[in-house]
Amino acid sequence: MNIAVLLKQTFDTEAKIEIAGGAINKKGVGLIINPYDEYAVEEALKLKEKNGGEVTIISAGADTPDAMRQALAMGADKAISVEDPALAGGDEYTTAVVLAKAVSTIPYDLVLAGWREGSAQVAVRVAEELGLPHINVVTKLDIDGGKATATRDIEGGNEIVEVPVPAVITAQKGLNEPRYPSMKGIMQAKKKPIQKLSLGDLGLSADQVAAKVKVQSYFLPSAKAAGKIIGGEAPQAAAELARLLREEANAI
Amino acid sequence: MAKGILVFAEVKDGKVKNVAFEMLSAGRKIAGQTGDELAAVLIGKGVAGLAGSLAEYGADKIYVAEDDKLAQYTTDAYSKVLADLIKETDPATVLLGCTVLGRDLAAKTAQKVKAGLLSDCIAIDVEGGGLVFTRPVYSGKALLKAGVPESSPAMATIRPNVLTAEPAAGKGEVVNYAVNLDASDLRQVIKDVILQVSSRPELTEANVIVSGGRGVKGPEGFKVLEDLADVLGGAVGASRACVDAGWIGQNLQVGQTGKVVSPTLYFACGISGAIQHMAGMSSSKCIVAINKDEEAAIFKAADYGIVGDLFEVVPILTEEIKKVIAK
Numbered sequence: 001m002n003i004a005v006l007l008k009q010t011f012d013t014e015a016k017i018e019i020a021g022g023a024i025n026k027k028g029v030g031l032i033i034n035p036y037d038e039y040a041v042e043e044a045l046k047l048k049e050k051n052g053g054e055v056t057i058i059s060a061g062a063d064t065p066d067a068m069r070q071a072l073a074m075g076a077d078k079a080i081s082v083e084d085p086a087l088a089g090g091d092e093y094t095t096a097v098v099l100a101k102a103v104s105t106i107p108y109d110l111v112l113a114g115w116r117e118g119s120a121q122v123a124v125r126v127a128e129e130l131g132l133p134h135i136n137v138v139t140k141l142d143i144d145g146g147k148a149t150a151t152r153d154i155e156g157g158n159e160i161v162e163v164p165v166p167a168v169i170t171a172q173k174g175l176n177e178p179r180y181p182s183m184k185g186i187m188q189a190k191k192k193p194i195q196k197l198s199l200g201d202l203g204l205s206a207d208q209v210a211a212k213v214k215v216q217s218y219f220l221p222s223a224k225a226a227g228k229i230i231g232g233e234a235p236q237a238a239a240e241l242a243r244l245l246r247e248e249a250n251a252i
Numbered sequence: 253m254a255k256g257i258l259v260f261a262e263v264k265d266g267k268v269k270n271v272a273f274e275m276l277s278a279g280r281k282i283a284g285q286t287g288d289e290l291a292a293v294l295i296g297k298g299v300a301g302l303a304g305s306l307a308e309y310g311a312d313k314i315y316v317a318e319d320d321k322l323a324q325y326t327t328d329a330y331s332k333v334l335a336d337l338i339k340e341t342d343p344a345t346v347l348l349g350c351t352v353l354g355r356d357l358a359a360k361t362a363q364k365v366k367a368g369l370l371s372d373c374i375a376i377d378v379e380g381g382g383l384v385f386t387r388p389v390y391s392g393k394a395l396l397k398a399g400v401p402e403s404s405p406a407m408a409t410i411r412p413n414v415l416t417a418e419p420a421a422g423k424g425e426v427v428n429y430a431v432n433l434d435a436s437d438l439r440q441v442i443k444d445v446i447l448q449v450s451s452r453p454e455l456t457e458a459n460v461i462v463s464g465g466r467g468v469k470g471p472e473g474f475k476v477l478e479d480l481a482d483v484l485g486g487a488v489g490a491s492r493a494c495v496d497a498g499w500i501g502q503n504l505q506v507g508q509t510g511k512v513v514s515p516t517l518y519f520a521c522g523i524s525g526a527i528q529h530m531a532g533m534s535s536s537k538c539i540v541a542i543n544k545d546e547e548a549a550i551f552k553a554a555d556y557g558i559v560g561d562l563f564e565v566v567p568i569l570t571e572e573i574k575k576v577i578a579k
């Protein structure tokens with residue numbers, strides 16, 4: 001079973017965000033593998049251990065060498081990195097069209113990606129581009145007899161969904177415990193191939209992947225005024241808080 | 253030339269979700285400035301009776317797409333119906349609630365109609381004749397203003413609870429929309445649905461959230477928070493520390509890797525205020541922190557704070573709030 005894993009590198013959560021010249025200043029910001037994508041990599045490796053086949057890491061945008069090496073060190077076989085100046089101003093549409101083309105360059109039975117409370121668009125758009133069904137927010141996955149059966153989070157509970165494979169699955173926390181790369185894995189990863197492709201290599205033009213969304217400006221949220229610490233013993237403080245919530249904040 | 257605003261009205265337990273009314277109210281204001289028509293769409297089975305409630309919040313036209321195949325949500329079926337409707341009616345703007353279902357449906361539909369989609373927006377403004385959406389990026393550490401000028405339509409998911417729902421009668425013309433679904437559209441089969449029974453509202457839509465952190469010390473510690481939540485008809489949330497310790501379900505985690513919430517009132521009890529937690533709740537309208545460490549970072553984000561033991565403060569607060577509400 002051949003599996004493509006869509007992998008993205010994101011800003012370190014602790015990173016301080018600065019805006020310079022109307023854009024987010026990316027200099028000096030630490031990058032980490034998107035935490036949810038680690039679940040996707042782990043799931044791909046488990047399926048490979050069970051069924052054989054190859055795991056290919058696929059990424060679009062030039063910001064990912066470390067994340068790719070990490071996935072290769074965990075045990076993925078190879079990687080494809082689409083790098084092109086035209087991707088710089090891209091949006092989720094851009095990313096998805098490019099990733100779908102890149103996935104199409106390899107044989108695949110399954111596409112795994114991360115789920116994120118953020119925009120959560122890319123993997124689903126890739127599924128549509130490839131004409132595949134998808135299952136989002138998956139915490140349990142079984143592949144058997146040409147079908148993927150997944151438990152996914154829905155509002156107020158879970159549901160079990162079945163789709164024919166190939167399909168796109170997005171991984172949620174709880175799907176598995178991602179392994180740490182071993183020393184041997186890290187050494188081997190250095191020799192594993194990372195294929196670099198441009199838009200032209202994928203038969204795409206910059207126009208075909210032009211962003212649909214036009215950014216107007218980035219700005220920082222306005223700093224919040226200092227709050228009120230309510231002093232006194234617990235009974236007085238609690239009574240005062242209840243009063244303020246009603247009379248000042250209008251919140252109850 | 254694309255024209256008008258289309259709001260997807262999500263239905264849960266036989267009721268339209270509040271976020272749909274919030275979007276209609278925002279749409280009404282925009283329509284007032286641009287002269288656009290405001291339409292809504294109901295998709296499902298047995299949903300036609302809900303059209304009236306959409307008219308009360310300003311919908312001029314309500315498309316009703318009913319079919320046995322739509323009784324349960326599947327992305328394949330719903331996105332086909334919504335994409336077909338968009339292609340036929342050519343709206344300039346399509347709005348969905350940023351819920352679990354809304355995100356899933358929006359992304360699939362956007363790719364079907366090749367639209368730009370702005371996720372998790374917290375404001376919509378009319379600027380220079382076009383719509384501009386504001387969304388948090390990088391875990392809310394920055395905000396982005398963007399539009400979808402050249403593609404038609406512009407799609408956006410709107411975070412529940414940030415826009416205000418205000419009744420305003422619309423024309424309310426009901427249009428039955430003929431659904432065109434064949435087997436190849438329906439690849440997802442729902443085998444089972446397991447719902448946790450809870451009398452409390454969904455975290456992302458609750459008006460009041462009472463969250464606990466490591467300071468609650470164990471699963472039993474949540475009892476005092478539940479009592480406070482129930483007095484206010486609110487939901488209970490938690491920091492990741494509690495979820496990782498197995499004290500409470502992952503579905504109640506607030507933060508960067510949990511739910512992003514913006515209730516009217518958020519209580520952080522025994523929560524230190526890590527940046528990843530704040531990423532999920534800093535857009536709450538009023539934040540109350542109860543923590544025994546006066547240096548805790550959460551006090552910097554809070555509108556009101558009490559330095560003290562939550563097990564002492566919260567039960568008294570619950571009683572005091574009962575008194576205030578009774579007045």
Ligand SMILES: Cc1cc2nc3c(=O)[nH]c(=O)nc-3n(C[C@H](O)[C@H](O)[C@H](O)COP(=O)(O)OP(=O)(O)OC[C@H]3O[C@@H](n4cnc5c(N)ncnc54)[C@H](O)[C@@H]3O)c2cc1C
Binds near residue numbers: 034
């Ligand atoms: C106008 C605009 C300009 C932007 N410019 C830039 C820019 O210059 N540089 C930049 O880095 N980002 C940029 N972004 C952000 C970026 O293009 C997309 O928003 C981003 O790829 C989506 O990330 P997400 O985590 O929100 O996606 P989600 O849809 O939440 O991602 C879900 C999953 O999809 C997969 N995935 C997503 N993106 C990729 C990818 N690139 N490669 C492989 N797998 C992926 C991963 O498995 C990920 O977990 C821009 C966005 C917009 C709207």
Ligand SMILES: Cc1cc2nc3c(=O)[nH]c(=O)nc-3n(C[C@H](O)[C@H](O)[C@H](O)COP(=O)(O)OP(=O)(O)OC[C@H]3O[C@@H](n4cnc5c(N)ncnc54)[C@H](O)[C@@H]3O)c2cc1C
Binds near residue numbers: 490506525543563
């Ligand atoms: C990639 C990543 C993603 C993350 N995502 C999230 C996320 O989505 N959500 C999230 O919450 N965290 C997240 N975290 C974890 C986050 O960094 C913090 O570790 C976590 O939020 C701490 O939880 P806490 O505040 O409950 O615990 P602590 O930091 O241990 O704080 C406990 C607080 O309780 C107070 N306290 C103790 N006893 C009492 C008492 N009796 N009365 C009153 N106060 C008391 C203490 O003074 C202290 O301030 C993430 C971390 C990483 C690295």
